[in-house]
Amino acid sequence: MLTITDLAVKFPSRFGDFTAIEDVDMTIAPGEIHGLVGESGAGKSTVGAAVIGLLQTPGYIAGGTLTLGDTDLRDLSDGQAHAIRGDRISMIFQDPQTSLNPLMTIEDQLVETIQAHSDVSHAAALKRAVDLLEDIGIENAAARIKSYPHQFSGGMRQRVVIALAICTDPELIIADEPTTALDVAVQSQVLDLIRRLARDRKIAFMLITHDIGVIAQVADRVTVMRHGKVMETGETAQVLGAPRHPYTRALMDAVPPLDRRIDRFRVPQEADTGPITQDNAAEAWLLEGIEQDPIGLSLSNLCVRFPGTRTSLWRKPDPYVALHDISFDIRPASIMGLVGESGSGKSTLAKAITGLVTPSSGTMTLGDDTLPGGKSRSRHHPSRQLIQMVFQDPYSSLNSRQTIGAILAEPLWFYGFTPDPSDRRRLAASMLELVGMAPDAIDKYPHQFSGGQRQRIAVARTLLARPRFLICDEPTSALDVSIQAEILNLLKDLQAKFGLTILFISHNLAVVRQMADDTAVLRNGRIEEIGSTEALYANPQADYTRTLLSLTPVMPISWQAPTG
Amino acid sequence: MAYFILKRLIQSVFVMLAVAFLAFSLFRFVGDPISQMTGVETSVEDQERLRDELGLNDPFVYQFARFTGDLLQGDFGFSYRTRQPVAEMIATRIPATLELGVVALIISLVVGIPTGVYTALRPRGIATQAILMTTLVGVSIPTFVIGIMLIFIFGVQLGWLPTFGRGGTVQIGGWESSLFTIEGWRALLLPAITLGVYQLTLTMRLVRAEMMEVMRSDYIRFGMARGVPMRRLHYKHALANTMVPVITIIGLQFGGVIAFSIVTESVFQWPGMGLLFLESIRFVDIPVMGVYLVVIAFFFVLVNLIVDLLYVAIDPRLRVSDVT
Amino acid sequence: MIAFLKRYEGLWLFVHSPAAMIAALVAALILIGAVFAPWIALVNPYDLASFSLFDGLLPPAWEDGANPKYLLGTDDQGRDMISSILYGARLSLVIGIAALTIAAVLGVGLGLAAGYYGGRFDAIIMRIADVQLALPAILTALLIDGIARGILPAAIQQDLRVAVLTLAIALSLWVNFARTARASTFVQMKKEYVQAAIMMGQRPSRVMFVHILPNILGPLLVIMTVDLASAILLEATLSFLGIGLPADSPSLGTLIRIGMQFLLSGEWWILWIPTLFLVALVVSINILGDFLRDVFNPRLR
Numbered sequence A: 001m002l003t004i005t006d007l008a009v010k011f012p013s014r015f016g017d018f019t020a021i022e023d024v025d026m027t028i029a030p031g032e033i034h035g036l037v038g039e040s041g042a043g044k045s046t047v048g049a050a051v052i053g054l055l056q057t058p059g060y061i062a063g064g065t066l067t068l069g070d071t072d073l074r075d076l077s078d079g080q081a082h083a084i085r086g087d088r089i090s091m092i093f094q095d096p097q098t099s100l101n102p103l104m105t106i107e108d109q110l111v112e113t114i115q116a117h118s119d120v121s122h123a124a125a126l127k128r129a130v131d132l133l134e135d136i137g138i139e140n141a142a143a144r145i146k147s148y149p150h151q152f153s154g155g156m157r158q159r160v161v162i163a164l165a166i167c168t169d170p171e172l173i174i175a176d177e178p179t180t181a182l183d184v185a186v187q188s189q190v191l192d193l194i195r196r197l198a199r200d201r202k203i204a205f206m207l208i209t210h211d212i213g214v215i216a217q218v219a220d221r222v223t224v225m226r227h228g229k230v231m232e233t234g235e236t237a238q239v240l241g242a243p244r245h246p247y248t249r250a251l252m253d254a255v256p257p258l259d260r261r262i263d264r265f266r267v268p269q270e271a272d273t274g275p276i277t278q279d280n281a282a283e284a285w286l287l288e289g290i291e292q293d294p295i296g297l298s299l300s301n302l303c304v305r306f307p308g309t310r311t312s313l314w315r316k317p318d319p320y321v322a323l324h325d326i327s328f329d330i331r332p333a334s335i336m337g338l339v340g341e342s343g344s345g346k347s348t349l350a351k352a353i354t355g356l357v358t359p360s361s362g363t364m365t366l367g368d369d370t371l372p373g374g375k376s377r378s379r380h381h382p383s384r385q386l387i388q389m390v391f392q393d394p395y396s397s398l399n400s401r402q403t404i405g406a407i408l409a410e411p412l413w414f415y416g417f418t419p420d421p422s423d424r425r426r427l428a429a430s431m432l433e434l435v436g437m438a439p440d441a442i443d444k445y446p447h448q449f450s451g452g453q454r455q456r457i458a459v460a461r462t463l464l465a466r467p468r469f470l471i472c473d474e475p476t477s478a479l480d481v482s483i484q485a486e487i488l489n490l491l492k493d494l495q496a497k498f499g500l501t502i503l504f505i506s507h508n509l510a511v512v513r514q515m516a517d518d519t520a521v522l523r524n525g526r527i528e529e530i531g532s533t534e535a536l537y538a539n540p541q542a543d544y545t546r547t548l549l550s551l552t553p554v555m556p557i558s559w560q561a562p563t564g
Numbered sequence B: 001m002a003y004f005i006l007k008r009l010i011q012s013v014f015v016m017l018a019v020a021f022l023a024f025s026l027f028r029f030v031g032d033p034i035s036q037m038t039g040v041e042t043s044v045e046d047q048e049r050l051r052d053e054l055g056l057n058d059p060f061v062y063q064f065a066r067f068t069g070d071l072l073q074g075d076f077g078f079s080y081r082t083r084q085p086v087a088e089m090i091a092t093r094i095p096a097t098l099e100l101g102v103v104a105l106i107i108s109l110v111v112g113i114p115t116g117v118y119t120a121l122r123p124r125g126i127a128t129q130a131i132l133m134t135t136l137v138g139v140s141i142p143t144f145v146i147g148i149m150l151i152f153i154f155g156v157q158l159g160w161l162p163t164f165g166r167g168g169t170v171q172i173g174g175w176e177s178s179l180f181t182i183e184g185w186r187a188l189l190l191p192a193i194t195l196g197v198y199q200l201t202l203t204m205r206l207v208r209a210e211m212m213e214v215m216r217s218d219y220i221r222f223g224m225a226r227g228v229p230m231r232r233l234h235y236k237h238a239l240a241n242t243m244v245p246v247i248t249i250i251g252l253q254f255g256g257v258i259a260f261s262i263v264t265e266s267v268f269q270w271p272g273m274g275l276l277f278l279e280s281i282r283f284v285d286i287p288v289m290g291v292y293l294v295v296i297a298f299f300f301v302l303v304n305l306i307v308d309l310l311y312v313a314i315d316p317r318l319r320v321s322d323v324t
Numbered sequence C: 001m002i003a004f005l006k007r008y009e010g011l012w013l014f015v016h017s018p019a020a021m022i023a024a025l026v027a028a029l030i031l032i033g034a035v036f037a038p039w040i041a042l043v044n045p046y047d048l049a050s051f052s053l054f055d056g057l058l059p060p061a062w063e064d065g066a067n068p069k070y071l072l073g074t075d076d077q078g079r080d081m082i083s084s085i086l087y088g089a090r091l092s093l094v095i096g097i098a099a100l101t102i103a104a105v106l107g108v109g110l111g112l113a114a115g116y117y118g119g120r121f122d123a124i125i126m127r128i129a130d131v132q133l134a135l136p137a138i139l140t141a142l143l144i145d146g147i148a149r150g151i152l153p154a155a156i157q158q159d160l161r162v163a164v165l166t167l168a169i170a171l172s173l174w175v176n177f178a179r180t181a182r183a184s185t186f187v188q189m190k191k192e193y194v195q196a197a198i199m200m201g202q203r204p205s206r207v208m209f210v211h212i213l214p215n216i217l218g219p220l221l222v223i224m225t226v227d228l229a230s231a232i233l234l235e236a237t238l239s240f241l242g243i244g245l246p247a248d249s250p251s252l253g254t255l256i257r258i259g260m261q262f263l264l265s266g267e268w269w270i271l272w273i274p275t276l277f278l279v280a281l282v283v284s285i286n287i288l289g290d291f292l293r294d295v296f297n298p299r300l301r
Helices: A044-052 A078-087 A106-117 A122-135 A154-166 A184-201 A212-218 A236-241 A246-254 A281-289 A346-354 A404-414 A421-434 A439-443 A451-463 A481-498 A509-515 A533-538 A543-551 B002-029 B033-037 B044-053 B060-072 B086-121 B126-140 B143-157 B182-215 B218-225 B230-268 B273-282 B286-314 C002-007 C009-015 C018-035 C081-117 C119-134 C137-151 C154-189 C192-200 C204-215 C217-240 C252-260 C268-296
Strands: A002-013 A016-028 A033-037 A060-068 A089-092 A172-176 A204-209 A221-226 A229-235 A297-306 A320-330 A335-339 A361-366 A369-371 A387-390 A469-473 A501-506 A518-523 A526-532 B170-172 B175-177
Touching: A002 A044, A016 A033, A016 A044, A016 A060, A016 A204, A016 A221, A016 A229, A033 A044, A033 A184, A033 A212, A044 A060, A044 A089, A044 A172, A044 A204, A078 A089, A078 A106, A078 B218, A089 A154, A089 B218, A106 A122, A106 A154, A122 A154, A154 A184, A154 B218, A184 A204, A184 A212, A184 A543, A204 A212, A212 A236, A221 A236, A221 A246, A229 A236, A229 A246, A236 A246, A246 A481, A281 A421, A281 A481, A297 A346, A320 A346, A320 A361, A320 A526, A335 A346, A335 A509, A346 A387, A346 A469, A346 A501, A387 A451, A387 C192, A404 A421, A404 A439, A404 A451, A404 C192, A421 A439, A421 A451, A451 A481, A481 A509, A501 A509, A509 A533, A518 A533, A518 A543, A526 A533, A526 A543, B002 B060, B002 B286, B002 C119, B086 B126, B086 B175, B086 B182, B086 B230, B086 B273, B086 B286, B126 B182, B126 C217, B126 C268, B143 B182, B143 B230, B143 C217, B143 C252, B143 C268, B182 B230, B218 B230, B230 B273, B230 B286, B230 C119, B230 C137, B273 B286, B273 C137, B286 C119, B286 C137, C009 C018, C009 C268, C018 C081, C018 C268, C081 C119, C081 C154, C081 C204, C081 C217, C081 C252, C081 C268, C119 C154, C137 C154, C137 C217, C154 C204, C154 C217, C192 C204, C204 C217, C217 C252, C217 C268, C252 C268
Parallel strands: A033 A204, A033 A221, A089 A172, A172 A204, A335 A501, A335 A518, A387 A469, A469 A501
Antiparallel strands: A002 A016, A002 A060, A221 A229, A297 A320, A297 A361, A361 A369, A518 A526, B170 B175
16 A cells, blocks of 8 residues: 655755665555664654655655555645645654643644544534544543643553544554653553554554564564665564564664573674773773772662642642652672663662752661761762762763763762873773773764763763762663663673672663662552562562563564573 | 742732832932932931931831832822922823833734744745844844934934824823824824834744744644644644743733833933933932832733733643643 | 864854854954054044044035045044044943943853752742843843932042943843853753762862853853843943933944934934944844854754
8 A cells, every 4th residue: 555665865964965765665555564663863754754745854755656555645746745644644753742732622633633634514523533532542532522631641642642643544654653752551552552443444554663572562564774774674573583684683682582681682793892801901990999899788768758849829738759668778799670660760769879869768878888868968978989870861961061081080080089180081091992982082072972882981981980889770771772782781791890789770671681680660659579580570479560571562482582 | 720820929029029129228228318308408407307207217127118008008209309299200101101112012013923923934935034134133223223213214304203292192081192193193103113123023033933943843743744734733733832932021021111111202202101210310319210110010010910811821731730 | 074064063154154254244343443443543532632623524535525534524523433433332342241241250150050059049049030020121220320320429420430331231131141041051950961970979169160051151152142232232222311421431322312413404424324333233243143043053043
């Protein structure tokens, strides 16, 4: 039904035309869910935008054909193209929070869309809208339809978005990362809905995503893209189960499995910096500085409350309980995994340990010393050096106005390790080598590096503080899966070499399984379950853990990378 | 919602109190009120007696409380210069300034919003570039120069419109209005345009920037993706979302309009509050200065409260509670 | 080459924007003229001995009855227009730049601190800013001027006019800086590099000035340009209203006020030539401000 051949899209810039995609071929049949997978910069969203005719200016289609049924999509006037949008092709965006006009009711938005494509009365359109909402799982739709978008939760809002996309019975829907902004439970519901719509209504979906698990779960066929080109296309089981293209193979190798632990990810030769074997000044410096044995952290009855938002002048708002009665021990030189959905309090816990948030009660003990909480921790407290943190977003964790050299020298200078600037520079350069970067990076600025390289630099910075305890807060969730594999390998190597104790925070259960010795499951600020990682994943005790594990998209064992 | 309004109300009271304090400090500490009120021939004893009578020897906080209480009751004191009650002087001047300000504001909105929308929707058109360049020059010409230019062209060269005063006015229940006679409108036109031009350019540029931002948002792109008519996307979806930030800034600017009328009134000899204020500065007529300050701040606060209410009317997120 | 251009994108945009280049040229010429006024100008308009009434009211060189020595004519006192304008621009720029510096230091300092500390400190600063906003720039400036008249003895009033004017303009502009700095600081505070610095235990002053400030310079630079234009306009307006600088030390605004007396007579140049200069200067600065805004916020392009 949708046929794409030799599609090329270019973006003119003042430095010449930039080719976003070229030689893209793809067909999608009615009722087919066609996965379009690739890492950032692969051009997958550009394919979707080209099909629906909404390329960001000044992008244009430079060649190839696009046909939907008998219609040549490239041959349409602006008006005709706009008439086809909604009527025959529609689209679902990533973020349900921003996809709906906040100032209009759901009713207004649904009715206007239906009336734009068929000549029906308001009452008839409204009836259709209500029926549709009921059908996709919104209870009491006749009343709920009068609500504004902000009155729906994230998952419900994405259902409304889907209702808007299908209310005109289109043949094809482009779904651009439709579940990326959602938690696993909601993601699984939305994917079920997509599958049902494809089966019952024969709607074809172009499912654009970076998440191979999602593809494995719902896609009938899949196209793998990289650098604007198609690498491989075919039946999902064939492409993912027996990849022909080495890139697909590498991609599959990098996907962390949920059901077992692999010690090191297999990464392409050129990206595998491995453990450095030759003498490294930074390594020697780190090892020599280890005066203490590995250090443990224990939390007991830790509570964090935030003042609630005030809604009345007279009543004091109820405090918002971010963390409730958290107790656990992190053994010296072990990795503790902390999993939870958004809003579970994972990051608040990290902030409490690092002193950015003041606990309302409970104690924290680092080694043998009590950690003062938040504001009562002085700026010179030894824990400020012993505890370091690797952040989620490598694009914001490095000061973009400083050179890499200045960024790396800061801890050396600040903690008074190295008074001599040229020593600092030498040490920073060799630390860059230790984390797998070329030492000439030292005079460059952060924007000259990719996300993965920046994350390596961020790791280098934490190491230059000579830490004993590392908090990794979603250290790979902003990265592509192949880069994630490299960073996870690096963290494992460094942990083993320097006897670091790590608190590893992630929403991704599969990643935590690869990293953690013990795992704690956090939900709404409470610990649901805690135990050794192997036991917890193999035999979850809490219902919540079981649900989380069952809802996380997994691939059949036979598709997965071999162990080791 | 009630809390939101209440919070704004309390903030407004705070602003008014601070301004009243400023006015009070002016009155109390800039020069000696007694030596201003009395002549050289008044004896020291008489001055002291007057000081006592007026309560100037009372504790500071007490004096401020009384000053604020008097303000609330409409007792604004007496002018040093004319010995008239300040309340009367200001009251006779308010209509002129308000009519000028409101007409200028309407001109700036009626012209500014449509051109802002137009230039946002056609960002690369030649007309857009021309309009943008014109407005850039517009914000760069001082108000008084625009006034002089208008006087020169329409008053001196062409002789079409009067160049000073309010023309024919009509008394409506103590409100002296120039909106009901042709002469009045003719006199109002040049000053109102002068005052409106600067606001117009600001409004236009603001509407343009916000509209362009909104046009890039996901919900507009989603609207396009499901074939909602472009006209509806532009004028219903985008414009409404544009107006949310725009009305805030326009509220803030209204204070500016009233204040800038000082310049316009001076150029056109328009008998409003601004002219009165200028005279009071020249003669260091502190009570009039202080009260003018309070009146201006009051208008500013009032307009911003109205803006807050408009906000609630436009944005359902302030009206109805969250996730249910 | 491409990498070089990308790195210096601002420069690339500049050489491809005729408006920005012309504006920079005009602003630079006026600036140079103002700085070197004492060496360039034909006469010193502050020095009564350097000009003569006999040369009064001469039209510009291209009109009948002109004296080619005075390219743009003379005013009623016989002062060379070009000289008056250069000295006037000099005074306008000195006041504008001084006021801007005070406003920037005060505003950025308070805004940074408000954004960094948040909470009650932030609330207090912002309420003060609210009060300041309720009293628009021109009102604040007039008020300070009025207070100075009330407090200062007449004898030193004249000497302090420039200082009072500068202070008045500075006080009416600081809010812009404070609000922009605060809003940008809030954005930066959420960034992880700032969190990292705080976590290390770095001093608040170091976090604010070493880490945050360099990252918010872009929007501040835009405000700075736009506010320089405002400061010059404000000074001209105050002088025009007759409460700025007196006629014996004329700024551009004072020159225009003097010129107003000739609005109805034939000596158009006394009014319109200083006006043209003032507008050209402010338009140039505003074009540069717009250009900078585009560079720092490419999405609005």
